Amino acid sequence: MSKNLKCSHCNKPATVHLTQIVNNKIIKVDLCEACAQAKGVTDPEGFSLADLLNKTNLVPEKGDTHLECAECGLTTADFRRTGRLGCAACYHTFAPLVRPVLEDMHAGVEHKGKVPEIALTRRHSQAEIETLENALQRAIAEEAYEDAAKFRDQIQALKNAADPEAVHS
DSSP states (O other): OOTTOBOTTTOSBOOEEEEEEETTEEEEEEEOHHHHHHTTTTOTTTOOHHHHHHHTTOSOOOOOOOOBOTTTOOBHHHHHHHOOOOSTTHHHHTHHHHHHHHHHHSSSSSOOOOOOHHHHHHHHHHHHHHHHHHHHHHHHHTTOHHHHHHHHHHHHHHHHHHOTTSOOO
8 A cells, every 4th residue: 555645535645545446437535534433444243345435426327227125125225325125125126226336356256155265175085085984894704814904004194194193093
């Protein structure tokens, strides 16, 4: 960020920098500490970037059709004012407004969740151990003891890699 940015409201040096995508356009707002506090930016519960942008006349009001959620009664105007949806049904009702923004912000519009990298590694290791344990059991049943010993060693190596401090016999 540039050190010379000025507050969008009072022209003092800006220390708070906000970015939002509205109607497929990136909108940036720079605020000084006092204006940020006055606008509620420092209070995550009471802060609405959409509301702040509306007050600064940065959100373009385009002639969208009037939408209203059948479940909670939220209207297009309410959504634009608060920047928040009222209930799960709103995601379907306001899809024409939300979908283009989500498509620009994310890889897809379906929430798939996130899995930490370490959990993925553990899951993969566990699946590999289970596969090797099945192969070990088959090798023992077939009296292929050399193969069984290889599978046992591979299983032990994977378990040691997953938990190097564990003592395995």
